[in-house]
Amino acid sequence: MQNDLKVTFFSNFLNAHQLPFCNAMSDLFGEGFKFVATEHSDGAGVSAGIKDISEEHSFCVCSYASDEAADIALKLAKESDVVIIGSAPEKYFLESVRNAVGGKLVFRYSERLFKPMYGRCIKWHSYLALQALLNRFRNYFLLSAGSYAAEDFQKLLMPKNRMFKWGYFPVILKCGEADYAVFKENKKPRILWAGRMLDWK
Known part of the structure; x- marks a missing residue:
């Protein structure tokens, strides 16, 4: 891995979901990695466990x-040599694509576009026109946050070989001896699942 590469991740603000990935990129590229926070969180997401930590890290x-x-x-x-665009103003994405010369790579990180609750209201021709233009840039790729996102971008004629699976990368906690002892005592492990039951997901 070249340490002189410049890698930049654009999103609205840094939160705990993205932090492990950003820390790993910072370890790999040092000062060559930056996370650009494009808006200051109003704190509304704190109740859902999404805290804005953009100002707590030097790579931001x-x-x-x-x-x-x-x-x-x-x-x-x-x-930047590699640009990842998440939930950020389109001007950064367009600036990246316009300057995608040589080996520069541009990735759009996206959830699905056509969610059932408002999918019928979306002007397909606008998306098709923009995507058709972007598809001309061979260094432009999709990081699909969920299989529905890839399906939606396929509807916009994006080549399948330019789509990759993407997600959050939480820290893996290692169990100690005491934890293993608990598993041995309880032969039937108990699993807790927590999440939002959204009808459009």
Whole structure:
């Protein structure tokens, strides 16, 4: 792995779901890795366990903080060797794609587009026109957060060989001897599942 590569991840704000991945990228690339937070969280997500931790890490650039930070963010979109675009303004994505020369790689990180609750209201021709334009850039790829996302982008004629599975990467906790002893005593392990039961998922 080349340590002189510039890798930038754009999203609305940094949270615990993305932190393990960002820490790993920071370990690999050092100062060459940046996370660009494009908006300051209003704290609404804290109750759901989504805390904005953008200002707690040195690899973060908060583009909303000042004009200088905004200029740095746009420059990163233009000059980085690898760009990952999540929930962020389209200007960063378009700036990255426009400057995707040589071996530069641009990844769009996306959940599904056509969710049942409003899918019928989406203007398909607008998406098709934009995607048809983007498909011309051979260094543009999709990081699919769920199989439905890949299916939606296929409807927009994105080549299947440019789609990759993507998700959150939580820290793996290692069990100690005491934990193993509990498993031995309880031959039938108990499993707790927690999540939101959303009808469109």
